[in-house]
Amino acid sequence: MAVSEPVRVRIAPSPTGFAHLGTASTALYNILFARKQGGTFVLRIDDTDMERNRPEYEALIYESLRWLGLDWDEGPDKGGPDAPYRQSERVDLYREDAARLIKEGSAYRCYCTPEELEAERRQAQADKRPYRYSRRCLLNPPDDRSVFAVRFKVPGGEVTFTDMVRGEMRFDADLIGDFIIMKSDGFPTYQFASPVDDARMEITHVIRGEEHLSNTPYQLMLVDALGYKRPVAYAHMPLILAKDGAKLSKRKHPEANLALFREQGYLPEALLNYLALLGWNPGTEQEIFSFDQLLEAFSFERVQRAGARFDWEKLNWMDGEYIRNLSDDELATRLEPFLQNVDGETIRRAIPPLRTRMFKLSQSVDYLEYLWTDPPPPSLDAETAQRVRAAVDALRPTPWEPEPIESALEKAVETSGVSKGKFYNPLRDALTGKKVSLPIHYAFALLPKDKALSRLERAA
């Protein structure tokens, strides 16, 4: 590649539901490649399915991608030299190209009904031969029908292309039947709109999920028939699989929903890091990568060819690593949306004991909930109640900071003659209503003194 044209890549998500994890993954790889090559990253919205696509889903895609910091250079909301970037707004273009194909004899109108096609398909199956459209509307068009779709007349032969992760690919197009490029509702199919846009937008590298590998020959034949320039190369990335090994489905697998990660307080940079390692590895033992380091290390040669299962445990670990490495200020800022009931100063003071105890931000709520929710007073036996009163006495004259509280409590433990565990657990219960909490002296210090002591008194 000596004198090469500027790199242009794209993602083309379809707004037919919540933003998908796979979209984030594909976007990441696209951005990595684009930034590395000094190229352009385009966001195109693939909304040609009039039945299923909805504008609010489009907004969800923007939000999730922005949250991850995967920003695009051109897109429906940003404009650009190839606007519009929403396929529903480009139908004239597809119609124009389809008309040209028909005129040149590379495509034809098909008047078959879904029922008729289904019958053909069933017949082929009964005869145990691979199904391909019969071409009856090409060979013998009906003259009494007006509703039609446009079908591409597949030229056959061999289609080859370069895949940056799988090498040279070769497909026998004689096995491919004539397929629909314009639906009877006047909208293009994905198989048509995608290569037309890629060509018109001068996309140089098509980086997408492996599910599209088999689609590539369909699209290349179209590009050729239209006389457009083919992309320089493709890269078909391994699919993200669910824990059970099945393809991640929106219905069955909550982790397919990008918004979920934000809601639960995963850090976007950690998710990105995890995603990068699902299907790719640097060839070194490094696991934690900043975006810039990813940029430096990434290459398609090191992309895995088999699908990779999504593993919550490893993500949790990685997110914990990122949380532990955040500065106090940064962590406080990120915690704020999750702790709307807690003032900034208290959040700041909670950070030292909190940070090693979370692998996602939302867990801070479990630890700090007692600050704004009064727990039910525990019922204590006489002996325990006695010790709780001793704790109150020890605490009353103590300055309300973790250190003094700790030493006051230590002293009380000593005079009580019981173990720390036995002494502290009832206090924890009375104070927080939970079995698990921050270390007891922090738990006390974060709550106003009078409130803390009254919870103990109430219990004893």
Place this chain on the structure above:
RNA sequence: GGCCCGUUCGUCUAGUGGACUAGGACGCCGGCCUUUCAAGCCGGAGAUCACGGGUUCGAAUCCCGUACGGGCUACCA
């Protein structure tokens, strides 16, 4: 059914003919620390490299076949 892609510890993976008694990470188990829970530190178990044939002095690595998984084969994308 046809075509395509794939298959190394439970999971993500290293490995491109001899350095492999197959390495790392997550998880798991044990120990230390410890007021709970984490974090941290130390140690451990865990993969006859899907299976069967070849090629080779030698194969996880090359070839063929089989099995299994996934994708495409839609007027979904």
